[in-house]
Amino acid sequence: MGENRPTPAEKFLELLRPIERDLEIYCRRMAWDVNDVKDTIQNAVWRAFRAFDRYRQDASFRAWMFKILTNEIFAANRKHGRIASHEITAESDESESFAALERDLEYRDWLNSPGALADALDEAIVAALKTLTEMERAVLLHRAIGGFRYREISESLEIPIGSVMGNLSRARRKMRDALMRSQRRSNP
């Protein structure tokens, strides 16, 4: 066709631009220290660009970038020593079993109230993320922000699909519990 072939940098940026927002939101939600976000993103993007010749073009660029960024975030969080030890304690006395929640009329009523849709709840939801372990948070955010399927999450985080489902289920339960606690505090 006589057209100039795009350079690897042009090709890379063409694929990167549509997902920049999602990558940044994911990194902000995952990083323990907000000051790490800039460096983490820049390191991940540079690392991905240097490995771009190994990227298979029939694979999802989005999944590939999320995987690289996740590794970079885990490394940055590790530097702060913010690993599972204290995160696991987030499972509080108030944690209810799935079956108990199922019967929880309060929870059901709250979900159907206008308060459940209020903007102020966003803050509580983001804060509730801190009650999750790093892996639970990664799985939940892969699903919520990346929109990935279980298989893709399993490949990205290098964990079995059963662990993806387990982490996702625990993450959702903890989020629900944290939101209920926040709701009780604001409406005693």
Add this chain to the structure above:
Amino acid sequence: MKCHEARKLIAPYLDSELDTKTSLEVAEHLGACGECSRFFAAEEKLDERIQSALRQGGRTPSLWAQTEARIEASAPTLSSRRKIWRLTGAFAVAAVVVAGIITLLPKEKVAPDWAAIAEERHHDYAGKRVAPEFSGEIPESIAQKFGERLDARAFAFAVADSDFSVRGARVCEIADVPVAWMLGSYKGTPVSLMIFKESEISAFGELQKRFQSGEPLVDCGKGHCEIIVRVVNGHVVCLVAGLPKTVMQRLTMSVQPHSQATALAVAE
């Protein structure tokens, strides 16, 4: 299916991770059991609420400008490499010769991933970065641009569902294949209907393989969206949207060629 069996499957059902048969069994149970139906609806609502809160936020232009600039400036890195080569002149000559030979070698062509591209395009539409270019007859400028490669019949397909409406159409070129792209919505959710000639399917190796393996309805969603593909009257018909798999399957099955049923007339 019993209540406790259905409830055990709530997460994969809401995440559209169940196979079609199990998904239909759960849907049937929900249709018959009001209690489970309310329970699933409450869970879905909470999930959507959490997801929407977690997805809030924007892209920081300065951060990405800096990040992109580093990639764009990657050429100087190559220059510094060349300086080293200059020190070993003979090696540089050899490298150039080798590079020349490599460029002349036939390159392995990687088949583009239809699902990934279709999803990216749909995101552009859902994110309001792309709008319909026309409704009614195909404009002369578009017809001229694509010439005989443009398959006007592809614009004559429609989703036969009263809740589906078409906002307009455009042509998108994917791997040199001009694809008819109908931009529509189903109960307010953006839906992309993409259609191209079945004879062009070889451009998308993975998709072709799926059809060759005998799957009548190919589900190739891999991100935010469901992507369902089938072949109708010599055309590959693909529906992309963030809707439950069962709805998508039903809508895709309803796609048929029409003549004057919708606003999109075809100039042939």
